Amino acid sequence: MEQVRHLIGPEDLNQKEMEELFRLADSILMHPERYMDVCKGKIMASLFFEPSTRTRLSFEAAMLRLGGQVMGFSEPHGSSASKGESLQDTIRTVACYADLAILRHPKEGAAKLAKEASPWMPVVNAGDGGHLHPTQTLTDLMTIRHLKKSLKDMTVVLCGDLMFGRTIHSLAKALSTYEGMKLILVSPKELKMPSYVIEELPPGSYVEVASLEEALPLADVLYMTRVQKERFLNEKEYERLKDVYVLTKEKLQWAKKELIIMHPLPRLQEISVAVDEDPRAAYFQQAKLGMYIRMALILKLLKMEDER
Numbered sequence: 188m189e190q191v192r193h194l195i196g197p198e199d200l201n202q203k204e205m206e207e208l209f210r211l212a213d214s215i216l217m218h219p220e221r222y223m224d225v226c227k228g229k230i231m232a233s234l235f236f237e238p239s240t241r242t243r244l245s246f247e248a249a250m251l252r253l254g255g256q257v258m259g260f261s262e263p264h265g266s267s268a269s270k271g272e273s274l275q276d277t278i279r280t281v282a283c284y285a286d287l288a289i290l291r292h293p294k295e296g297a298a299k300l301a302k303e304a305s306p307w308m309p310v311v312n313a314g315d316g317g318h319l320h321p322t323q324t325l326t327d328l329m330t331i332r333h334l335k336k337s338l339k340d341m342t343v344v345l346c347g348d349l350m351f352g353r354t355i356h357s358l359a360k361a362l363s364t365y366e367g368m369k370l371i372l373v374s375p376k377e378l379k380m381p382s383y384v385i386e387e388l389p390p391g392s393y394v395e396v397a398s399l400e401e402a403l404p405l406a407d408v409l410y411m412t413r414v415q416k417e418r419f420l421n422e423k424e425y426e427r428l429k430d431v432y433v434l435t436k437e438k439l440q441w442a443k444k445e446l447i448i449m450h451p452l453p454r455l456q457e458i459s460v461a462v463d464e465d466p467r468a469a470y471f472q473q474a475k476l477g478m479y480i481r482m483a484l485i486l487k488l489l490k491m492e493d494e495r
């Protein structure tokens with residue numbers, strides 16, 4: 188039997204497969220009409236145990252635009268998890284009805300558990316606690332590739348909550364596999380990148396600093412993140428750290444003209460609204476590209492990427 192592919196962490200796709208996905212996403216972007224009914228008769232389960240706007244809606248829009256159908260829930264109260272059902276049992280049940288499942292869960296490692304309970308239905312990790320978020324990474328890489336026309340020899344500044352930001356963990360791992368990528372990790376000392384991510388970065392490929400002003404002039408890509416309130420145990424600590432980095436129009440005077448500014452969104456105060464009108468602001472475009480790369484991913488996991 189052919190093996191089922193899941194996407195739990197960025198390492199589940201090699202660089203060649205990611206490039207194939209980017210090309211497929213480009214083709215869908217250019218000729219959406221060709222893909223309108225490729226997934227007719229297929230069902231995607233959207234299992235969101237944690238809030239989401241972009242990830243859930245872009246996945247659902249992706250499946251609908253491919254002609255497939257979507258079912259699921261957008262909060263844990265909408266499922267038997269609220270009665271105490273285990274995640275494994277939920278997944279085994281969903282696998283009786285759906286061809287593919289997208290899972291967001293507050294617990295680190297939940298997606299891996301789900302994959303193990305799902306021998307025939309592909310499972311996609313749409314964020315597991317403060318751990319990983321590989322489809323945001325596909326979105327992020329596609330955005331860089333789309334706007335910079337390359338995925339090598341760049342300085343990428345990752346700024347904000349590097350401790351709990353799951354998008355950052357997946358992105359740093361993936362970026363470090365590309366040639367000539369230098370990472371500048373900007374965070375307060377309380378929110379530094381966890382050691383399990385740092386250990387996977389090649390020595391010399393990153394530096395850790397505390398000042399955004401110091402890093403900004405060097406950046407080809409600036410990736411801002413929200414301080415992840417929901418992962419803090421202490422509210423006072425969150426209040427103290429939430430506004431350490433705020434990107435303003437004034438600060439951008441020191442940045443390169445060709446910089447792109449990214450953010451997985453939702454944005455709180457870390458990027459001032461006035462920055463939105465700067466041509467370097469790419470975060471809403473990033474959110475849009477996320478739908479196309481998810482369309483490509485759905486086709487790949489359903490083994491339908493050669494259908495058009």
Ligand code: NCD
Binds near residue numbers: 242
């Ligand atoms: C991120 C997430 O949920 O991890 N958002 C997203 O998926 N686009 C980032 C965040 O919530 O700050």
